[in-house]
Amino acid sequence: EVQLVQSGPEVKNPGESLKISCKGSGYSFTNYWIGWVRQMPGKGLEWMGIIYPDDSDTRYSPSFQGQVTISADKSISTAYIQWSSLKASDTAMYYCVRHRLSSSWFDYWGQGTLVTVSS
Amino acid sequence: EIVLTQSPGTLSLSPGERATLSCRASQSVGKNNLAWYQQKPGQIPRLLIFGASIRATGIPDRFSGSGSGTDFTLTISRLEAEDFAVFYCQQYGSSPLTFGGGTKVEIK
Numbered sequence: 523e524v525q526l527v528q529s530g531p532e533v534k535n536p537g538e539s540l541k542i543s544c545k546g547s548g549y550s551f552t553n554y555w556i557g558w559v560r561q562m563p564g565k566g567l568e569w570m571g572i573i574y575p576d577d578s579d580t581r582y583s584p585s586f587q588g589q590v591t592i593s594a595d596k597s598i599s600t601a602y603i604q605w606s607s608l609k610a611s612d613t614a615m616y617y618c619v620r621h622r623l624s625s626s627w628f629d630y631w632g633q634g635t636l637v638t639v640s641s
Numbered sequence: 642e643i644v645l646t647q648s649p650g651t652l653s654l655s656p657g658e659r660a661t662l663s664c665r666a667s668q669s670v671g672k673n674n675l676a677w678y679q680q681k682p683g684q685i686p687r688l689l690i691f692g693a694s695i696r697a698t699g700i701p702d703r704f705s706g707s708g709s710g711t712d713f714t715l716t717i718s719r720l721e722a723e724d725f726a727v728f729y730c731q732q733y734g735s736s737p738l739t740f741g742g743g744t745k746v747e748i749k
Contacts, residue, residue: 557738566729566740566741566742566743567678567686567729567731567740567743568740569731569737569738569739569740581736583736583737583738584642584737585737617685617686624736625674625733625734625735625736625738626691626733627676627688627691627731627733628676628678628686628688628731629688629691629697631685631686631687632685633685634685
């Protein structure tokens with residue numbers, strides 16, 4: 523069974539750093555792209571970027587380029603997204619998703635990680 | 642960036658009725674590079690349709706997708722109680738991948 527299991531909810535202060543994870547199982551982790559999708563409270567879905575874990579080829583949406591860093595450790599089938607300095611506007615649910623290709627639909631979703639940034 | 646506009650914003654219907662949801666792209670997404678997702682409150686999105694008209698595994702045949710280029714439609718032939726949710730379209734014809742703003746299908 524394909525699963526994407528994300529790390530737990532986070533509460534952070536503005537200016538703090540954060541790295542959240544997404545562990546894939548039940549499939550060949552290095553043969554699929556992993557993407558990240560943001561959903562702000564009460565809002566729609568926004569694609570942030572993707573990584574191909576086999577060679578760490580990474581691509582970002584222009585809206586998120588420079589705002590986050592996506593990485594992966596294929597030895598433990600885990601992808602990450604990180605922020606160096608959080609803002610209140612980063613408060614959102616973040617989903618990892620599996621892509622078959624760099625440009626494709628998302629066939630599996632992680633359960634989501636809620637990030638709350640508040641002083 | 643391709644902008645996807647979904648309409649209507651909210652659709653109020655009764656169980657058993659037919660739902661027709663529209664997704665219009667600001668430029669062509671290619672022949673069929675469009676997917677549809679359903680998201681119920683407090684749940685993760687679920688893939689319904691990819692390739693504009695191909696149902697994902699386990700999706701009932703009351704859900705159907707059609708269209709190409711810039712105009713796409715998701716149809717639910719007869720709404721069941723569990724179908725009420727927010728529906729999003731997503732294009733993957735060009736990067737960045739983008740979503741529509743969503744259509745909420747609510748019980749009338």
